[in-house]
Structures are given as C-alpha cells and as structure tokens.
Amino acid sequence: MDVSNILAEQAQRNNDKSTEIETESTLDVDAGSITVTDSNPIDSETYNQNLESHLLSIARIGTQALFNSLFSLPSVSSPDGPLAQLPSPTTHLPRAKPLPKPKPPTKWEMFAKAKGIQGKSKEKRTKRVWDEEKQEWVNKWGWKGKNKETEEQWITEVPMGADLDHDPRKIARDERKDRVAKNKKQQESNLARAQKALTSSDRESRKTELERTLSMSRTSTASMGKFDRKLEGEKKLKGVKRKFDPAEGDVAAEAKASLDLLAKMNSDARKTRITQAQRPNKKPHLGAPPPSLTGYISSQSQEQPKIPEKRKSLMCAKRFDSLAKDGAVFPWAGKVTGANQWAKDDKSIS
Amino acid sequence: MLRTVKPKNARSKRALDAREPKEIEDGRIAIFVKGTKTSELLNGVMKDLMALKKPFAISFSKKNDIHPLAAVNAVSSYSSTSKVAESSISSLEFWASKNDASLFLLSQTSKKRPDNLTFIRMFNGRVLDIVEFGAENWVGIDQIKGPKSSPGHPPLLHFASELFTTHPRYIQIKSMLMSFFTGSTAMTTEDGGNGGLSLKGLEGECVVSVSVAPTPPTLNNATDSSSSPTTLPKIHLRTYITSVSSTSGSSRSPRLELTPMGPSIDFVLRRYTNPDPELLKQAMRRPKVKKAEIESGLGKKRKNLEVDQMGDLRGRVHVGRQDLGKLQTRKMKGLKKGMFDEGDGDDDGDEDGDSEEENEGVKKKPKLTQD
Known part of the structure; x- marks a missing residue:
C-alpha cells in the first residue's frame, strides 16, 4: 500500500489551510486605504496556461497579506465585533476639494487673543441652561428660549408709579430685538472686515513688490539712473539711511x-x-x-x-x-x- | 470668501455646508455619463461599476455629445486647442459643480475606438486628469452565480504587477482606480476619523483585483516611457468575494478564500492626459497634523537624530551658549582679583564685574604699565 500519495494530499491540505504567504516581502500593504500592491513581475507561463486561475491565485495571496496586516492592527471592541484602528494611508491620492481655509477671526476673537481672555470655545459652549424653577434643561434662545421668559410669563411685575401704558412685555421684547439686531450688525461687519483683509493684503503686497521692481530698474542703467529722462512728478529715489547710536550711551x-x-x-x-x-x-x-x-x-x-x-x-x-x-x-x-x-x-x- | 448663493432656509444651508471643503473628505461621487453612442458591453460595464460604486454614484441616462480627449492625439500631447474638448470639459465642470461630484465615467463607442471607457478625475471643480481604456471580455455580475457583496462598503483593492510602481502610466492608472474605488478616509483613526474597519465585515466583502498581463521585454529595456499604447500590456480587472475559514495555525487572521463575483473586465490602454502640475500640487496638499495628535506620538519630527552610513543612530546634543564673560584667560599673579582691588582702589570701574573679568587679557597689559 502506497501511503505517500495520501500523505502528500494531507500536506497539501494543511498547506492550504495556513495563512502564511511566501512572497510577503514584495507585497506592499497600505492598511490605511485597504490596498495591497504586489510588485512581483507577472509569471507569463501561468498567465498563458490558465488566466482566471492565475489571477485568482495572485489575488488570494495579496488579499491574504492584506487580511494578515488588518487583523494585526490594534482594535477596539464594538457591538458589531472588533473594529480595526486603521493607520493613515501611505498612498497619497489627490484630494477632491482644496483644504478648508481657516475662518477669519472676529473682532471679539482678535480682542480676546490680544488680551489673553480665554472663554469657552464654540464647541464647548452649550445651547441649554438649567432652569431652577422648572427643574429642567431649557434652551438659552430659540424655541422656548430662556431669553423670552419675561415676555411669555402670564403675569409680570409693574414698578410703582409707572405710566399707564407701561408694558413690561413690550420693553423686554424690544430689548431682545435690539440685541439680535446688534449681533447681526456685528456679524456683518466681521464678514466685511474679513473680505477687506482678503483683498487688501494681496493689493498691499503687490504694491510693495511693484515699487521694489521699479526702484531696481531705475538704478539698473550704466549711470545708475543719473542720466535717465525723468517723468513729471517722479519722486527722487530714497536710499537706506544709516543710523548711529549716540556716542554717549549705556x-x-x-x-x-x-x-x-x-x-x-x-x-x-x-x-x-x-x-x-x-x-x-x-x-x-x-x-x-x-x-x-x-x-x-x-x-x-x-x-x-x-x-x-x-x-x-x-x-x-x-x-x-x-x-x-x-x-x-x-x-x-x-x-x-x-x-x-x-x-x-x-x-x-x- | 462670501458665498455667492445665499441659502434661504436652514435645510439648504446645511446642504450647502455639506459641500464645503473638509479636512477629511467623504467618498468621491462619480457620475456615469453616456456618450453619443454606446454598446451593449459598455452599458453592462457601466451598470456593474455603478453597482460597485453605490451609494456614491449618479447615473446620467441621456446621451451627451462630449469628447474631453478630442484635443489629445495618440501620444498624449495636446495637438491643438480644440473647441470640442473645451466645451466638453466645461460641461463636465458644470455637472461636477451641480452634483458635487469629482469623478466621471464616460462610455462611448466608435469605429476608431470601440468600447471606450473614460475615467475623469476632478479637483476643485476642474478636470485634473483623464485616462481612457478600451473595455473587452466583459462578464457581468448577473452572469456569475454565487453570493454578492452588500453595497456601500468600499472594496478591498489588490494591484498586481511591478508596473504599478515603476511605469508612470500604470502609476496614474493605479491612482485613478484607487480614487474611484476607495471610500472616505474617515475610517482611519489617525487622520481624525473616529470609526474603524469592522473585522467581522470583512467576510463577504468585495475584492477588486487589478492585474496586468506579463510585461513585454521592450518595456523592461526601454528607459523612456513614451512607448506606444499598443505595446503596453492589458489590465485585467476582476472582482471576488471573500469567505473566511478558521485557521489551523496560531495566527490571528483567518484563512481567506476568494470566489469570483463579477464583473470582470479587461482594459486596453488608450489616450490619457497628465495632471496639470500646479493643480496636482494643490490637490496633493495635506492637512497639518493636529497638536493633540503630535502629543500622542503621531507625526512627531525626530529632530537631531540620524542614521550614519554604518547604520548607527547618531544624535546631536545642544549644550547651550558659551558665556565668554567667564572665559579663563592667562593667569598672572598681578591680575588676581583680590590683589587688584587692594592695589588700586581708586581705579576706574572695577565694580563692573561682568565685562571686567572678560576683558582682563587684553586690557590689563596697558593698565599695569600705566601703574
């Protein structure tokens, strides 16, 4: 009885079960973009013999390498099983849109920065506040907002000796509307300032560059511009003045x-x-x-x-x-x- | 910049805000466009690729007379500015802005270029680069029996050939196909995304394998990349579905089996354009690494460390600035501090210790002679 055949078959089956890959060193796995690149040259013999099985076999080897690296990544548990924490991709693809521009700072933000005032950041600020009387969280503004409290309560206090047409609700409402209008105005002026800064900085740099080029060209003749024809109203070129410290000093x-x-x-x-x-x-x-x-x-x-x-x-x-x-x-x-x-x-x- | 279209209500504002550029981008939306004449094969190819690309896919059902590569001849240099190409590109850019899309797949068949499939990639609403293929030997999803992957998951990608790392045309094709198939990078945690890749979801996942026919010897020998497209080997795009079985060994990862899922297409390389270098430079810009991430050890620049030719790690240490005020100059008996003070009390400015000590070597000589 020849058992060598059976043994070989068993060995083959064991081999099939393994996740080992022989050519791992030439496989470039980019776990961040879930991509593997096999830079082995294509074997023309197997390619010509049976195309589909050749493609399937190289795809299996490559994907197995990708699997091995994905499973070796650190993972966190979640209700849907473990989640692999992917690293950032190594293959850089062109973006679809440019990087977002940073928001121009508002007047308040500039002031707070200059003075070193650290308030709560916009992300940390919440829209809701705790209402002691109602014993629940309410909106600061908006629907059922706390800033409309005086306007909406069913009874309001009137100070002694007030006019007959004194309406505390109307006063509160007008104040609120004024605040809103003021805020809107500030927003608009912030936008306008940002727009202006965007255009003027460009213009300013262009101007200095032009002036520099002009002054260089004016002194670039053989006579250093001495015998050049002057335009009407052309200003004299100013050189750099040397400055000295006082002779008696610290x-x-x-x-x-x-x-x-x-x-x-x-x-x-x-x-x-x-x-x-x-x-x-x-x-x-x-x-x-x-x-x-x-x-x-x-x-x-x-x-x-x-x-x-x-x-x-x-x-x-x-x-x-x-x-x-x-x-x-x-x-x-x-x-x-x-x-x-x-x-x-x-x-x-x- | 002020927005030209001002949203009239909160919903449209949210929609417009969603289109603003983001640091971590969502998946690219692809528009599938038909040219003036398409074949049955091309329709099938488009349908299958759309099934893979969903939900980031938009289909245009009408025929469109666009030829973005009309100005490009076979060797991919602009022969002349053609009005046809200009108008096609402007209409592509219009569609991209309307649909917030950054990829196009254009199908068109003609006598000269049968079964032409064009991949167009955009950046910032402008055409970045174009790659054209001839599709062959298509086998659709429906023609292959078996399980299919669920839509919405970006497929695993596999590229096989050394040409994908060496030959410029194939590098571009790899980049284009990766842009087409990969989804958002939000899954990568290091880039600021908070998700992750579900390892369980890898079962029954789609694998797109892109392989190349054997490299002809002319490609290996020739150093220039301007060989004609006919000599460039074919590309085989195959899709498989994964099935895993438990491992026999001690390894964490399971043993993987692939079964063909479809579609399977062969691509012949045709015309292409290279990206405009200035536009590409802008497109390749990457966000700065955040401070918190640097603190957690990512993207930290290893300063003053280098590996020399022997492979040893060498460091440089900064020892601070040398204070020349404490410089020890020639020692002479007459210059000892104590002696000096006793010797001439009425002398000028001994109190100015800092500069005095340093000046010793030079100024003391004339002083002693004066005395």
Whole structure:
C-alpha cells in the first residue's frame, strides 16, 4: 500500500489551510486605504496556461497579506465585533476639494487673543441652561428660549408709579430685538472686515513688490539712473539711511553688544568662513602675507608656541577690524569709546 | 470668501455646508455619463461599476455629445486647442459643480475606438486628469452565480504587477482606480476619523483585483516611457468575494478564500492626459497634523537624530551658549582679583564685574604699565 500519495494530499491540505504567504516581502500593504500592491513581475507561463486561475491565485495571496496586516492592527471592541484602528494611508491620492481655509477671526476673537481672555470655545459652549424653577434643561434662545421668559410669563411685575401704558412685555421684547439686531450688525461687519483683509493684503503686497521692481530698474542703467529722462512728478529715489547710536550711551548695553559680537564670531557659522589664511596664529603686524602663501604661515606657526583655544577667539576678535585693533572692542569699563558705533555698523553689514 | 448663493432656509444651508471643503473628505461621487453612442458591453460595464460604486454614484441616462480627449492625439500631447474638448470639459465642470461630484465615467463607442471607457478625475471643480481604456471580455455580475457583496462598503483593492510602481502610466492608472474605488478616509483613526474597519465585515466583502498581463521585454529595456499604447500590456480587472475559514495555525487572521463575483473586465490602454502640475500640487496638499495628535506620538519630527552610513543612530546634543564673560584667560599673579582691588582702589570701574573679568587679557597689559 502506497501511503505517500495520501500523505502528500494531507500536506497539501494543511498547506492550504495556513495563512502564511511566501512572497510577503514584495507585497506592499497600505492598511490605511485597504490596498495591497504586489510588485512581483507577472509569471507569463501561468498567465498563458490558465488566466482566471492565475489571477485568482495572485489575488488570494495579496488579499491574504492584506487580511494578515488588518487583523494585526490594534482594535477596539464594538457591538458589531472588533473594529480595526486603521493607520493613515501611505498612498497619497489627490484630494477632491482644496483644504478648508481657516475662518477669519472676529473682532471679539482678535480682542480676546490680544488680551489673553480665554472663554469657552464654540464647541464647548452649550445651547441649554438649567432652569431652577422648572427643574429642567431649557434652551438659552430659540424655541422656548430662556431669553423670552419675561415676555411669555402670564403675569409680570409693574414698578410703582409707572405710566399707564407701561408694558413690561413690550420693553423686554424690544430689548431682545435690539440685541439680535446688534449681533447681526456685528456679524456683518466681521464678514466685511474679513473680505477687506482678503483683498487688501494681496493689493498691499503687490504694491510693495511693484515699487521694489521699479526702484531696481531705475538704478539698473550704466549711470545708475543719473542720466535717465525723468517723468513729471517722479519722486527722487530714497536710499537706506544709516543710523548711529549716540556716542554717549549705556555702558552695560555697549559691553553686552560687544560680547554678543564676540560670541557670534566664535560660533560655528563664523568659523566656517575663516579660511586658513585668517587663522589667529598668524602675526598681523609682521605684514600680513597674501592668503596664497599658506606654506609661509604654517612654517611660522610651527615656531610659535601653540595659542590656547580660548585666546584664539579673543585675538581673532582683535584683528577683526582695524578699529578693533585700537581696543575699541573692549572699552575700558566706565569709559565711552567709539565701540558702540562700530558694533552697530557691523550689525548693519552682517 | 462670501458665498455667492445665499441659502434661504436652514435645510439648504446645511446642504450647502455639506459641500464645503473638509479636512477629511467623504467618498468621491462619480457620475456615469453616456456618450453619443454606446454598446451593449459598455452599458453592462457601466451598470456593474455603478453597482460597485453605490451609494456614491449618479447615473446620467441621456446621451451627451462630449469628447474631453478630442484635443489629445495618440501620444498624449495636446495637438491643438480644440473647441470640442473645451466645451466638453466645461460641461463636465458644470455637472461636477451641480452634483458635487469629482469623478466621471464616460462610455462611448466608435469605429476608431470601440468600447471606450473614460475615467475623469476632478479637483476643485476642474478636470485634473483623464485616462481612457478600451473595455473587452466583459462578464457581468448577473452572469456569475454565487453570493454578492452588500453595497456601500468600499472594496478591498489588490494591484498586481511591478508596473504599478515603476511605469508612470500604470502609476496614474493605479491612482485613478484607487480614487474611484476607495471610500472616505474617515475610517482611519489617525487622520481624525473616529470609526474603524469592522473585522467581522470583512467576510463577504468585495475584492477588486487589478492585474496586468506579463510585461513585454521592450518595456523592461526601454528607459523612456513614451512607448506606444499598443505595446503596453492589458489590465485585467476582476472582482471576488471573500469567505473566511478558521485557521489551523496560531495566527490571528483567518484563512481567506476568494470566489469570483463579477464583473470582470479587461482594459486596453488608450489616450490619457497628465495632471496639470500646479493643480496636482494643490490637490496633493495635506492637512497639518493636529497638536493633540503630535502629543500622542503621531507625526512627531525626530529632530537631531540620524542614521550614519554604518547604520548607527547618531544624535546631536545642544549644550547651550558659551558665556565668554567667564572665559579663563592667562593667569598672572598681578591680575588676581583680590590683589587688584587692594592695589588700586581708586581705579576706574572695577565694580563692573561682568565685562571686567572678560576683558582682563587684553586690557590689563596697558593698565599695569600705566601703574
């Protein structure tokens, strides 16, 4: 009796029952959009042999991989069985509509933000309030609204010495109508402001851009616009005016500015710009060699004792400018020098 | 922007608000349009695809004289601006705005292009891209006996071929078919949706499997993508229904079996247009990740961490700004603080400790000589 056939059949059946897939690594499962992409090339042999069974078999393998990943996702229980929590899709599809624009803030919202007022957000606000007399929740406004209480109660109090035609109901109603009208007016002005901001900001940026282009084109001739024909009523081009701090100023602020400058020079951004020729271990008063003679510098630096790292920055700062050489970077404490002005200039350059 | 149509009552206001752009979009609504002449096969294909797309499907019963690809020749470059194409596209955009739809399926048969099926995708009321197929070998839902999936569930999608990740035409087709078949993304919890995918509902679910005929060797060799459509292999769209059986193994997921459900269609690739890059860029914009989601660990940018070439994780640490006021310069006996104070009490500005200490190295030298 040959049992090998039966055994093979059994093994085949067991194999069929399994959820394992051999080619899982080439299957790209996107659980977020419930899609699987099988990037294996199509086997032309099985394709030509039996098309439908070939398609069914690859579809089964792919879908099984999708099932495996869907079932391994975290899930929450619900009345309709477990719900798989899908991740966000990895395949990005074009949207059908653009992203929603943020709502323009109302005047109150802008004011509340400026003042740091934190009220209840619109989502947290409820339309209903608790009525102590009725012992139930009632609407703040609208149908059976609480704001209509005085108008609708069957008896109202009249103050002493009131006019004959004094009608508390009418007064309450008029007040309510006024509030509604005021709110509507505010809403409209908010909408109008948002509309205006939308158009004017665009216009404003366009204007500055135009002015910039015009001024650039005016100075773009060989004579920098000196001999150009002027239009009638054309204004003179205004350059950037330099501003200086007063020569006598706050000493502490001056020292702080110098220190800030020093720290900036010691920073990485500065370091990258210092070339070999500008390294501090070069003697400037010997007559600075051109940067191409780096061999000279290296021979010089070998003879010199190595300067500690911390002093490097100080020396570097000292040589940063001719003004700095005069000790302007480090003003005598309490004395006023031109360093302030120098530091300011440097800021405007950088 | 102020709305041009002002709703007259609360119901129409709600309807208009529902059409406003949303961060998480609902499923795309598809309009099924017939061209001037359609065949029995095309009618069947449209009916079956509509059954799959329901409830996000609208059927136009009348014939329409529209040819959106009239300006496109076989190699998909606009030959000239054609009035026919312009008017067709404007009518498509009109229908899209009226019905709040963003997909069209147009059927049209002609001598030159028999059984033509055109997928049109819209963005913001404008045509984004168009893909055209020739439909063949259609077997309808009714012709296949067996259980059918319940409508309303977005089907599982399966794409098989390396071309769907390599070839631009097939990438576009995959994107188009995914737009057509996938529903809302509201099921994904991380995107802010609060639902989930019912695992029980996966039994008896529809699977749309899109496969391609074997890649011809010319496609593998040629680096350019401008090969003529005749050489591009066919696409086989098959639909199956899932049935699950309990597993023998320890795995959580059940063993899956598929049975053909229908429809099954073969598609031959025909004309197409690529999306306008500017429009596509706008369409691919994604909402910012919310603060609460960042706190829960999603979309967090891993800063200052990188994997180097050896595969080691390397971090960068910020050590703060160096205070040069406390810089230790050359130590000299004469510069000791105590000595200095005793030595010249009448000197200028020793009190200014911060700047004084830092300036030592430079300014002390002349000072000592002065003394």
